[in-house]
Amino acid sequence: MNDLDLDSLLGAEDDEGPRRRSRVSSRSSRSRSRRRQRRQKRKGFLAFFVAVIIIAGVLGVGGYYGYNWIRDVAVPKDFTGQGSGEVLVEIKAGQSATEVAQTLVEQGVVASERAFVNAIGAAGKSASLQPGEYKLRKGMAASSAVPLLDPKRRLQTTVTVREGLRLSQVLEQLSTATGRPVEDFRKAARDREALGLPAYARRLEGFAFPATYEVSPKSSPDDVLAAMVTRYKRAAADADLVAKAKRVGRTPLEVMTIASIVQAESGSEQDMPKVSRVIYNRLNRTPQMRLQMDSTVMYGLGKFGIAATHEELKSKSPYNTYARLGLPPGPIGNPGDHAIKAALEPADGTWLFFVTTDPKRHITKFTDSEAEFFKLAEEFNKNHGAG
Structure with a gap:
C-alpha cells in the first residue's frame, strides 16, 4: 500500500468523524427542541385552564348577581301576610306613590318600594293617595298595605266650627273633638306669636275662622288654632279687608x-x-x-x-x-x-x-x-x- 492510499484511508476516517458528530448533535438539538415545545404546550394549557377557571368564576358571580337583579326587578322583595304590631304612617301633601313607598320601607311596613308601587298600581289607586295619618302594621304584604291607605281610614278628626261661635265655645268643641284638655287650648289661644295673629288683632277672639278642619292625632292645640288663623288670613285677603x-x-x-x-x-x-x-x-x-x-x-x-x-x-x-x-x-x-x-x-x-x-x-x-x-x-x- 502506497502513501497515497494510506492518506486516502486516513482522510476518509477524518471526514466520517465530523459527519457522525453532526448527526448526533442534530438529534440532540431536536430532542431539546421537542422538550421545550412540550413544556411550552404544558404552560400554555395551564394558562388556558387558569383563564377558563377565572372567566367561569367571573361569569358565575356576574350571573348570580345578574340573576338576582333580574329576579328583583321582575319579582320585587315582598313580605307575606297581614303583618304585626302598629305603625303610624303620615302621607304628606303632594307625595307620589313612590315617595309614599319610600316612607313605608323606612318604617318597616313593606319590604320594597317596587312591591308597593306595583301593588297600588294593580289596585288602580295610585292617584287616590291623600295626605293624612294612617295606621298600618310592620312586615305587611304590599297588597295588604294598600287598602289601609284608603282616605276613609285616615286618623284625622273632622271638626266643623260654625259661624258666630265665641272663642270659649270653639275651644270646648276642639277639646271634645281631639280629646285634649280644654286648658291646653286656652293656653295656646293666649300665645299671639305662635298663632300668627295679624298685627291689628289683640287676641284670638274674632280670628278663629269658622270652617271645617281636619285635625290629626299629632296636631297640637297650637297647630289647630294657628290653622284657623291662617284660614282667617285667607278670608281677609279674599275680602280685601285692609283696603276696604x-x-x-x-x-x-x-x-x-x-x-x-x-x-x-x-x-x-x-x-x-x-x-x-x-x-x-x-x-x-x-x-x-x-x-x-x-x-x-x-x-x-x-x-x-x-x-x-x-x-x-x-x-x-x-x-x-x-x-x-x-x-x-x-x-x-x-x-x-x-x-x-x-x-x-x-x-x-x-x-x-x-x-x-x-x-x-x-x-x-x-x-x-x-x-x-x-x-x-x-x-x-x-x-x-x-x-
Whole structure:
C-alpha cells in the first residue's frame, strides 16, 4: 500500500468523524427542541385552564348577581301576610306613590318600594293617595298595605266650627273633638306669636275662622288654632279687608268687631248688610248714638241669650253698648265670610233700628223711626213670650 492510499484511508476516517458528530448533535438539538415545545404546550394549557377557571368564576358571580337583579326587578322583595304590631304612617301633601313607598320601607311596613308601587298600581289607586295619618302594621304584604291607605281610614278628626261661635265655645268643641284638655287650648289661644295673629288683632277672639278642619292625632292645640288663623288670613285677603276698611273709615279690628255683631244679631244672611248699615248709621250719627246691642251685653257678662234683662243692662262691662258709646273693645265672636263682607259693604239705607220680631222664623224688621221701633219691640215680646 502506497502513501497515497494510506492518506486516502486516513482522510476518509477524518471526514466520517465530523459527519457522525453532526448527526448526533442534530438529534440532540431536536430532542431539546421537542422538550421545550412540550413544556411550552404544558404552560400554555395551564394558562388556558387558569383563564377558563377565572372567566367561569367571573361569569358565575356576574350571573348570580345578574340573576338576582333580574329576579328583583321582575319579582320585587315582598313580605307575606297581614303583618304585626302598629305603625303610624303620615302621607304628606303632594307625595307620589313612590315617595309614599319610600316612607313605608323606612318604617318597616313593606319590604320594597317596587312591591308597593306595583301593588297600588294593580289596585288602580295610585292617584287616590291623600295626605293624612294612617295606621298600618310592620312586615305587611304590599297588597295588604294598600287598602289601609284608603282616605276613609285616615286618623284625622273632622271638626266643623260654625259661624258666630265665641272663642270659649270653639275651644270646648276642639277639646271634645281631639280629646285634649280644654286648658291646653286656652293656653295656646293666649300665645299671639305662635298663632300668627295679624298685627291689628289683640287676641284670638274674632280670628278663629269658622270652617271645617281636619285635625290629626299629632296636631297640637297650637297647630289647630294657628290653622284657623291662617284660614282667617285667607278670608281677609279674599275680602280685601285692609283696603276696604279704609274706605269705610274703620280699622281692620273695628271692621271685624262690626262683623262679629252683624253675625250675632242677624236673623239671616240676607239681613246682614242691613244690620251692618244700622251699626254704621248709629256710629256716624251726630250726636253719636249708642249701639244698644244685646249681643254685646251678653258677651261681656259671659252669658247667652238674645235679649238682655233690665238688670243685665246695668253691667259695667266695656261690652255694654247700652251704657257706652262706640264699638266694644273687640269682636264678640268669630264671624264668617258673609258677615265680614256685610261689615265692609253695608246696604244703602237710613235705618237706625231693627228688631228680630220672630226669632223662630228669623224675621227681622228695620226702621228709622223710634216710634216704629217700639211697636216692633212689642211684636218681639209677644212672639218671644209665646215661644
